[in-house]
Amino acid sequence: MIFSAMMAFLFVRGLDEQLILGSSAQVWVTKTDDSVSGAQVARAIAAFSDDHKVAVARELPDVKHPDSRRHLYLAAGDPNSDAASWLNDGYPAFSSHITTDVHPIEEIGQRDPRGFYYVFGAPEAADALVTELADLGLGASVQYPLAYSELAQYFAGDELLWSFWVIALAAVTMTGASVLLNAKAYGVLRLQGKSLIGLLARDLKQLAAFWSLAAGTVAAAVLVLLGLYNGLAWLGLFALVTVCLAGVLILLVLAAHAAAVALTFKVGVLRALKGELPARAAFVSTYLVRVPAVLLALGFAMDVTLASQHLTAREDNQENYAQAGDAVTIRLNGSWGGDSRPVVKQVGSWLRRADAAGEIIVAGRHDLQNLSSNARLPQGEILIVNETFLANQPVSDPKGHRYSPAPDNARVTDSATVRLIIPESLASHASNIRKTIPDVFGRMDPEVRRHLKIETSQAKSGQQVFGYNSGDRSPNVAYSPDDDRSLVRDPVLVVVPNGSHILTNDAYTTIATQDGIVFPDPDDVLAPLADNTYGLQAYVAAVNPVGQNAALLLSEAVSSFRLLLFNLIASVAVLLITGVGVCIIHSRKHAQAVFAQHINGWKFTATHRFILVVEGLLAAFLAWWVPVQVWRQNQDLAELSSQGIPAPSPPAQITTLDISAIAVLVVVEFGTVLLALRVFHRRIVKEGAAEA
Template identity: 90%
Template sequence: MLVFSAMMSFLFVRGLDEQLVLGSSAQVWVTKSDDSVSGAQIARAIAAFSVDHKVAVARELPDVKHPDSRRHLYLASGDPNSDAASWVNDGYPAFSSHITTDVHPITEIGRRDPRGFYYVFGSPEAADALVAELADLGLGSSVQHPLAYSELAQYFAGDELLWSFWVIALAAVTMTGASVLLNAKAYGVLRLQGKSLMDLLARDLKQLAVFWSLTAGAVAAAVLVLLGLYNGLAWLGLFALVAVCLAGLLILSVLVAHAAALALTFKVEVLRALKGELPARAAFVSTYLVRIPAVLLALGFAMDVTLASQHVTARQDNQEAYAKAGNAVTIRLNGSWGGDSKPVVKQVGSWLRQADAAGEIIVAGRHDLQNLSSSARLPQGEILIVNETFLANQPVSDPKGQRYSPVPHNARAAEPHSVRLIIPESLASHASDIRATISDVFGKLDPDIRKRLKIETLQAKSGQQVFGYNSGDRSPNAAYSPDDDRSLLREPVLVVVPNGSNILTNDAYTTFATQDGIVFPDPGDVLTPLAENKYGLQAYVAAVNPVGQNAALMLREAVSSFRLLLFNLIASVAVLLITGVGVCIIHSRKHAQAVFAQHISGWRFTATHRLILAVEGILAAFLAWWVPAQVWRQNQDLAELTSQGIPAPFPPAQITALDLTAIAVLVTVEFGAVLLALGAFHRRIVKEGAVGA
């Protein structure tokens, strides 16, 4: 419990540090500006505010070239003795090694758009005063408290770390209860000596106190050494607080379990307790109250582990495609413009159109084929909206194996409203339906452009995979999970649009950019205009995101998720094993004489232990059929919806060979462990009975 609490605290605080700046009391999010004051004026106003209120205020900005691994804090501190004030000279005390935080005086922020996040270090009430101060400067903002307990609880409510905590708590309670019940004979002797329940509980806790003290000291020393090597003991107080809270909850749970199990032993008369007999009915109920949730958890984690392993494998296989993309980057837009997206669409869309016309970008936007039309029943798949530069970089072949080449710019200039629709041979029967709805892909087209739109329908060779430059996690598609890696699209429908054509609206360019569907093969084509602030890009473009680096980061996150799920699975299986053996112990101690009598009378093993085998058989059947039954039911619901012409709200469920293997292994472990333990106790009862006779 102590080791796990330290591990979980480490992962929790590391995740916080990668998402937020630690140590703040509040966060102010600026989303509106009337542009009445300059960035330098805002910086001076914040510096004066920090002095007046004796607090530190920091503006967070991502690094332009490495937004996922580096960030910048522009700090103003009105209290020279505060911890935050020392960061300018000593650096930010980073807990995580995955992200670097550079701290600068706020005067170095330059001419940056004021929209974004500001952290307040000091009195939480100062955040409200800062909002009022910014309002006087023409800025609209709101206060948030991301490090508040309520916010953290909501943020991590569905996190895998929380599931890990419940699994470990279940395992700790199970092991504690089993250890007490296994000492039933010793407790019987002590009861014979006149010890009460509270006397025995106090005795146990006194014995455990020495062991716990030594263990706590050893774990604390090891943690201090490891944290010292990892991050120089940064944020040790926060880490210790989280670890102590987690350990406290686990300790409380095992204390309750210890007392409850000890109380169970008092349900048996002293003389029977001296033989190690347990209160069978109450013990059985208690054991299965733990065993059944463990079965559900193990089954859920087994399915999650198989799915996570597939995600990891897919991302590993696609790394080669990303390596070929070289230094290509996508852009990350500033998300602090609130609901007013018109300036972003106008400025960014116009810039991207010019970059497209100059051949500087690759367009790789996505749409869901099945949901493209509400009237035509199209199959599951994806549409790639690409430009001619995409075809120059990614091979797409016709049925004869000839590669489609980009149309020269001068030829396209003659027909600016003509697009090529490339449909795989496998979808040839749907070609007319796809062609009829293809204009809807472009959104709100100008009526004149829609009227003059010409579509040339072509075919692509079946079985092709096309690299989409991103995993598709930012592109909404009901047929896929956000965790699926769709970097290589199998047999997509391609809509090839002339470079810089008005067929793609400014809104379409901007939307594709938010989905990592606008790629700059040469980072200089975006970094140069960004540095020169052309089109006012510094207000709209927060950073560039290297395509390969982003894929590597997502692979790292997938591997971390897989490891945590695997840990949860192992822990839940351990609970299954412990409770399985516990059931056998309770049964054998309660019915030892009956088992021996039935054995010498010629009863079969299955007849003697029919109750346990029947219950475990039901659990095994549940494990074997629950997932297939749920998949069948979900697909039946999906079929009913699609038969009514309603687009699928979720992807069809599938059971892979890996899923079936995991279920088979889990059933074998669940039933096999009980069978082996029951056989061992049966032989022991027969042997001891024969010797006694």
């Protein structure tokens, strides 16, 4: 019940940060024929809301703080509805990580109508709203993000699901163990004539009082904590999710309890009075839990070590982002309806003008190995940068002299000359890299491509260049999105003159979507947004502070690490419980044989060889599974490379941390069983000697 409440809290908080809660449907407007203005659309929505008695709200991110603040422009419709009260009382936020400001829809002004609209009320009103918008020349579709099917799909891809199954496994394990440890008591009750149904009814009756007390205590504590955290906002939704999660766990626990009690009936009453268990069935049942626990523990251990490396890298790079100061990137509106031509024309041309004026830093990324299918290039990254990048980030030649940006009088925007700076470590590939450079820029104008000149020089090996983002949005298939590649080691630099037509409008826009267009001075983007210069409000949704984005990714990395660590601890707990359970079953089944073999001089290892062999095999599996998988993966990558096919990922490596984690798991898995066997062995010998 405690875990269900914790999980429901994380789940509902995540929903609140992604969506506006309480809506019955979401309408996504992606097309417009520009026949009506934003103000006309707002008035039409207000009239629609009044006519249909439903609330309709437009969501917009905050221009300066898109990850921590959002704006809701609301047409109330029914003044007695919950959504209508938000205009006076504010949005009842469940999460404290994001602020939602609610405004009357009339205050939205001349904003582009494309985007997300929430409908609060009858779901069929969303279809009517789509029809109304179509009459205004807007193309829209209806979505139901809070429907059960959508929530299940959202939950299925979340790390919380793994936590749920680990806790379910732990609950089932502890329930089965608690029943089997009371085998003698069940034997006495069977001797008194209790049936299986009678025993289950007795157990449930005894547990009912404790469960009622536990449920009341948990509920009271949760209400107090939620009251302090968010004033009991969305308590009904939170309670529903909690009850559903707890209900599933309770059903699993009840099934495990019934199965374990039924298992005790597999032994005769007289043998049950001695605490004996049905060894074969109990062993099979225990290992059906123990083997998945081993797999989960191994998987989570590797995930924890990897997550710790990602977390450490992000923490180490915070200083670089601090040095970036107030620099921002832009966040583009994604509601284009699949037609990117208008945004490429407007945004791309604006970025070119800003580049020519020295207002932006260009830091685009490409994967070196995937640039060409003909040339066999090593793994690495290409940074497409402008002269302003070199002015802000130090890059040295082999003699230690820093590369300087071209003088202002040499920055000719129609120049067709680029500088290619290759690290010494890649000097042998210089010719092949040079041939692939025209492909880096995509669909260049044929005339520009024909006159393109490339000046090649070298950079000192071992340099790390700050890329202004972690590379999580760049099209580098050889890297995980979780990798923090803020510092790029030995990149190939392609330096393009500021504002040159070598970079097309499409290239500027693409790099912007990857957080590769940086404005050192936020006013250079906020000013044209405020007065809607070049019609930017339709396409640029917000600015994203570079440092704030890095801090957000660090926070997500911390949360992910904590959740994985929790899963690892829970799975190790299951390993401990099942290990002791195996020893209990073995000792109770073979108590007489163990005592007889002991007084006849048998060694401990010979007496318990079956358990030790089985656990030894599990330990060997734990020790060798990851190294074998890494070896096989690297063999596959080597085979791809030999065929000239770019590797989809870097060669896998086993770190010292990985080896340490595996070693600890082996010790826990085998050591627990060995220690428990020692304890039960001594008890059997002691009790046998006393009876003799």
